[in-house]
Amino acid sequence: LRKEDYIIKDQKDATLGRVPGTVNGQQFLVQNCENCNIYVFDHSAAINIDDCVNCNFFLGPIKSSVFIRDCKNCKFILSCQQFRTRDCNKIDIFLCCNTQPIIEASSGMRFGCYQYFYPELAGISLCYICNDIYCH
Numbered sequence: 001l002r003k004e005d006y007i008i009k010d011q012k013d014a015t016l017g018r019v020p021g022t023v024n025g026q027q028f029l030v031q032n033c034e035n036c037n038i039y040v041f042d043h044s045a046a047i048n049i050d051d052c053v054n055c056n057f058f059l060g061p062i063k064s065s066v067f068i069r070d071c072k073n074c075k076f077i078l079s080c081q082q083f084r085t086r087d088c089n090k091i092d093i094f095l096c097c098n099t100q101p102i103i104e105a106s107s108g109m110r111f112g113c114y115q116y117f118y119p120e121l122a123g124i125s126l127c128y129i130c131n132d133i134y135c136h
Helices: 119-123
Strands: 007-009 015-018 028-031 037-040 047-050 056-059 062-069 072-086 089-097 102-104 107-113 124-127 132-135
Parallel strands (some): 007 028, 028 047, 072 102
Antiparallel strands (some): 124 132
16 A cells, blocks of 8 residues: 555645545545545545645545534535534535534534435445445
């Protein structure tokens, strides 16, 4: 595994992402992006997103947690086991979560229902009983 395949950082005014089969259940990190559209069309173990401004995130199923810190004016579409934010401002989240969201020191948060589909998503299932992602 190459560390750089699981990180998007220091990007500006770009459309970036990962196609199905490239993250393949690994942990993923996004840092210090501005005015970006970020797509992860694959399942991941966990995702951390830090210090992003004016970005849109479209994330495939996340087995455990999503932790969003110090982000401003961003939009997220995601499905996960646990959702956490800290020190965020003006965030829109379209969320499917198996537990109560944890919101710390954040303001201007707006929530809606997860409404997202791409063809490969049909082949990824999440068992909420044992919290395991598997591919058909």
